[in-house]
Amino acid sequence: MNVKQWMLVVCFLCSGTKYIPNTCRTFGSGVVQPFQGSGFYVRSNCPFTLTRLTHNRVECDVSIRRGKNGLLVQVEIIINKVRTVLQNGNILVEDQSVSLPYDHTYENIFQYGIYTRLRSSLLPLTVTWHTVPAGIDTLWVRTAIFIRKS
Template identity: 75%
Template sequence: MTPQQRMLSVCFLLVSVTCRTYGSGVVQPFKGLGYYVRSNCPFTLTRFTHNRVEYDITIRRGDSGLLVQVEITMNKVRTVLQNGSILVEKKSVSLPYDHTYQHIFQYGIYTRLRSSLLPLSVTWHSVPGGIDSLWVELEQELSTDMTGLCGKCNVTGQQLIRGSALTDDTCQTRDPVSVPNPVCEHFFSYTLGCLQSSRLHYFQLCHKNIYGYENSEHIGCAFFREIVLHCGKSSNVWEK
């Protein structure tokens, strides 16, 4: 292997990949285009094994569309985000919180959990009633045994939804409804230079995300905030 090839190999291994879920059910997997899940069922967001250590993150949305429960298990240590509280091994903790395997701290307007075993972090934004956006960032090559909504290569959104749902007889997963919304139309008029060929796809996701939650400021705002972050400061969408 030449020095140039070695450098490219190292760079590839250290590439950061992020999976996001936000609004009322938008999922942006580690690779590929985002998709939408309308459900109050529990789902595996991501699950994989690294150096014989298991990582498992599950999520559940309430009728408000917001995430009402998130469970993060790293090396058998279980952290639950629920009702505005953070529970580690069933005990409420305050921030900053340091543990042998993880650190939890404020990160601007967000809260972040960072693993000390793996270059992995979970970041979320809390609002009244739940969590409107959550990111999983992994600074390593995607694991071949990875499952969950965050996905793996060559798998469609519908396949990920079916394969990631957890058993619960009291919940429902519905077909998404895409109805034109003037708020989406106005917002996306400023994204022409940013989203390019994927603009129509995310425009349709906007309609699915906001349908039925038109009166919720958190559902719509979470979606728009994520698009603005994706576009970056060079886009004029920041000025609107």
């Protein structure tokens, strides 16, 4: 953690704010594990919204589409109207192919071990995925909410 991040943590601790990470996951078999509640199975090749959130008036949408084999064949991540698409092993930001590591005003995309990770600089959000030859077999969205202690 850099100095700014540590200062932010100290400010939240002193203000009585509690940090709660949340993770939503999906796997190539069609299993979806939401932020809260029980997992469920979705076997469809229609696009659907995995998650949508707004924080400090910044909007984020993560939509996915599965192929016939159950793996994700397209993921669309829109943060503050910047569109990132994962498809056919490629990463497109605003319809332009990018290579890793990629740094943009609103997001950073980089290798994270065997995974690839997109980290937003506007939201407390990361999207992490694992690419295999036929698509994406694992994807998770991690965000944080801050709750005021009573």
